[in-house]
Amino acid sequence: MNCDKYKNGNIAMSLLLKYGAWIGAAIIAFGLPAIVRSSYGLSLLSQVGIAIIFALSYNMLLGQGGMLSFGHAVFYGLGGFLTIHVINIINGGSLPIPLELVPLAGGFGALLFGIVFGWISTKRAGTTFALISLGIGELIASSALMLPSFFGGEEGISGDRMLETTLTWFEFAQQIDVYYLIAFWMLVSMVFMYLLTQTPLGRLANAVRDNPVRTPFIGYDVHRVRTIQYALSSLFAGVAGGLFAINYEILTAETIGAIESGNVLMMTYIGGVGHFFGPILGAVLVTFMQISLSNITHAWLLYFGLLFMGMVLWAPNGLAGIIMVHEPVWKAKLMKKLLPGYALAAIPALVLFLGVMILIEINYHLSLSINPDAPMHMFGIEFDARAPVAWGISIVLIVVGFVFLRRTVKTLNRSWQEITQIMKKGAD
Amino acid sequence: MTFRKLCFILAGIAILSFAAGPATAADTIKLAYIDPLSGGFANVGDAGQKHFQYMADIINGRGGVLGKKIEIVPFDNKISAKESLIQLKNAIDQGIVFITQGNGSSVAGALIEAINKHNKRNPENPVLYFNYAAVTPAFTEEKCSFWHFRFDAHVDMKIAAITDYIKGRSDIKKIYLINQDYVFGHAVRDAAISMLKEKRPDIEIVGNTLHPLIKVKDFSPYIAKIQASGADAVITGNWGADQSLLVKSGKDSGLDVEWYTFYGGGLGSPAAIGAAGEGRLKQVTEWHNALSTEENQPADEKFYLGYQEKYSDGGRAPYYYGRIRTMMEMFVLALEKAGKAEPTAVAFALEDMQYDTPYGTVTMRGFDHQLIQPLYISTMTKVGTQGVKYDVENTGLGWKTDGRVEAEDTAMPSPCVMKRPKK
């Protein structure tokens, strides 16, 4: 992501190259409803859009500023609550704001809180910051139940998004209208958050993350840089919360709590903190897993936990990291050296996954399903979960998969080493 | 081809492969069950699903209704309002028009709001919501909705039953109120204070404490306060760990009080409380597992044992929601009366419907959609003593009836003003 190459030549071509990703994103965002027509699918996509803004705003802290926060949902939730109150005030009569602009109310409200909490908590980074964010998160989440006139107690605050004034011809009765609004704000937020990384502040946030000791000697107060970055990140989290309010028309205390904060951390980390687009991937994947996977299997939490642990152990740079290590290889036209290795490793990996999956599903069926005695269905095959055959098959699959995976991974590693060497030579 | 292009192509393929539509509805009458099926509250959600499945088994065994079978379709909402709304959309997309849910007033409130809006915005395609356990009074009072039916007694009704029972207990002179510090706890407290004042003005309320929800690990300080107040009885709406820890902590300090609870028999609570509740823990419910023997209802006993055999996980998760049976039977009657599985017609059919349970007649009040049913106060008692035949959750302890409160005595006035669609 380097914006500083001054390219001469065909301007149209270079513009397309430069903005291709954005144009593509816009086409995808606005084109998806042509493919996904069900209202459930659109709800899912709407949630994905909200999650993308939220995760990107979180990465402004973790990835760009080196601040690990356990309380980011505070701003998401506050933004949401402020927005729903604003919606109710507008419905009450006197305040003529079109619905399309209402998310900004959440954003700027969250910004104010972000300035205050940011100033309090960013004096120190690292574990101290993490723990302060955790503490503040707990405090705000607890007070949500104690201050029912703002947070609405357990039932939360609800409102009606069908306002009198709108800027567009949408009336926001149907999910599709709301989806377009979310897609619009998602793209706007994405562009702004990307541009922010290209400003002096964005670079200074990187500098503070990389080396807070050195930063004062280029003339900056570390605390102030962090506070501004933190506040701006809250702004976008607030916008995400505002869209949440419009999408669901209800805000409950769960939006502000630790689970939501943990969620956004996982999304961002699984997606990859090192690249701008990482959190987008994470938000898409995790939202899908949480909502659709839970309809397929009750063991989804276990799969999710395993995925997360696997990423932490073997892919600390997330999905984006996995993709981006291949960029130089592709550029050097060496992919053909890797592909056989991947193909070879994919087979035992699948076998291993299948074995683990069968084992997990059998166990869930036996211990947590409605009726353990009923036969199980997997891949259209009906079988008895207590039968030793099923157990035997899964264990054999696991053992075979594991043994061969180890071997193929070794080969894969060797071809990687080879490739790095070739590329090094090429570079020199 | 650039690396970027490759990534875009792959992403495109991924998106297209996702675009599969939902399965079309088969020829069954579907009831969407939206409750937590994973995470911390999954045990409660699982148990509810088993109750519904058991009832569906029975109804389908009789040949179903309107010539169709009933199908329970579970949706996992992880007890989150947000996820519930997404799952509601999911259910509607699958052509399901009957929804049921019970756990969490936050979820129930969100569903009522969402269903009201959905039905207003899509009048040709309405859905109907049966609430089997969310007890916030407002749902059938200020916030009442034509599309919502409640089959559980709400907070004020349960407190009315408890206070009715206490009215006859002249040995209780001092009462302590301890509740969770959120809307539900406040409702329990307020109702208890006003009804006690009305029914037993001589009783002194010696303490009134709110504590934070779920956060308290050690209840001994609260027990010390109760101890110091000299209370004879405690009324609490606490559920889950807040209830178990409270009662257990009371036993450890030798606190000699009666515990009047809403959820003493709630799933997992008897096992968690165990012997600490013997002879002290009381609950207010529409049903418990000793009723069939106490009132000599062998058919109900058979019903209970059938569930225990098939779905109770070796007795660890026993039959609990008597009202789910009532609800499903009334649902079947309403379907038959309406003659079609159409929400508006079913809703009108349910209004003012009466149904005879083994333990008396219940009425779905037409003007606010609140079920009026008799309630029982029962005490946790050792199996084999005082006619208690079955235990709960393999604890060796069961329930024994202390008193019955007739349906009409639990009925509360309601300020409900309902907007009805045209018939």
Next chain:
Amino acid sequence: MLEYIIFSLLNSLLYGMLLFMLSSGLTLIFSMMGVLNFAHASFFMLGAYFAFQISVYIGFWPALILAPLIVGFLGALVERYGLRTVHKYGHVAELLFTVGLAYLIEESVNLIWGRSSVDYRVPDALDFAAFTLFTTDLSAYRVFMLVISVSMFVVLFLILTRTRIGLIIQAALTHPDGVSALGHNVPGVFMLVFGGGCSLAALAGVIGGNYLVTEPAMAAQLGPIVFVVVVVGGMGSLTGAFVASLLLGTLQTFAVGIEYSLSDLLAFFGVTMEAGGILKDIWRIQVSHTGPILPYLFMVLMLIFRPKGIMGKRES
């Protein structure tokens, strides 16, 4: 009133000691390895479940010894094959690893023991009232808990001050870099400390599991309170953790008894508040409602104004 105060003091002591058992292991782990172990409470839960299972088969007393040993062994394995792998990616990765671990442990417990609470009971030998003071009983089991936790503190203290390994650990607490320079097997010490810390949490689980409720949510419900103890007590200081535990125990116990709110305070000065909305909510909150959130407030203030903690030797 006297009765109330005496029992509140006793309660503070008991609760504080339970907190200390839970957090002492974490203090060691956090100070030495810098790992904010989110799975610590999960090991506490594992201790309770193992103890339950063992007590079903061979009784409570063997469980008291066996369960912490098994959990300690598991903890050591986690350190050896998990944490050590992610160590090179930095503290954030280590911390997230423990978050994932907490997830997995909870789901596994669900899978093995089911989603409801298990019937883990106080052993019959201890199920009586030790003595009655005024009108309140003190159960023998609570006395037993007190004895176990105090003796654990003493043993831990002796190990840390009197044995060779203890001295190495102490040195590593304050100067983690220096120890490796002296040629000690630091990875080995880390494994030992992590395993040991986990088994301390498990011991708390064994004796706390039946006093509280043994259920899959018990780890999550405990929440980050253990971090509060570690932070307030200070990095690298067991004594600090001890003092902080007792302090938090007292704070929470006594806050319960104070039923004054801000409006009462203002009324004392002759001011009456006529406010609606959110202000009214704030005025009406009584101190007794805030007991369990006070620790977090305490932690945030501590981190802002004295990040070393009460007795910490260095900042994190």
Next chain:
Amino acid sequence: MADIALKLKDVHKSFGNSKIINGLDLDIFRGERHAIIGPNGAGKSTVFNLVSGFYEVSSGDIELNGKAIANLEPYLINRQGLCRSFQVTNIFPKMSVFENVRCALFRPMGYRHSFWHLCGRQKKLNEKTEEVLEKIHMSDRRDIPAGLLAYAEQRALEIGITIAGEANVILLDEPTAGMSHSETDRAVELIRRVTEDKTLVVVEHDMSVVFNLADRISVLVYGEIIATDTPDNIRNNKEVQEAYLGQEVA
């Protein structure tokens, strides 16, 4: 009397009971290259840390360009026109070489905490960055993450960051530590070139570097300056020889 850029007056610093700096007086003239030498533990790095605001002064005054700077926050001292490098390499490892230098230019070129300028569009800023890269001979490495550079290159980059901001007083802490002979020669050449018309204070162990580079040398022993003079005079100073230089120079 020449113009004084940096002045230390009776500066004391102690950590607990141990006194590290004991009444230090030092005048650095504008435009000179001044080396501070001394045996290990004499307090050379401590002096830098005091001047740059890293440590608080126990007592005494420090003046930069005539303004008191003692106990100011480091970033404020930096804004007064002082910049320093570190003994241990101290760059921004995950950012590219170009970004490293550019970051050092934000404040001097008036960008403050701007989040409304796009770096790529700031022509002057980028030209200036290229200039600095040219000066430290790293233009061809501009897009490499700084953490992946070779050691000597990282040190060169650090000097680049330090001088980029047009601070008029530059503090370099052992700029050639850990370098080979040829690398050292190149580094000295670089320092000489980039500190033209600036005031340079350098702490250094390598005596050939010191005598090659410095206009004046101060000798610091046990927290006190025992001599300040030209290289030749220092070389011949008996006291200095006894205290420190000894056989090293001979």
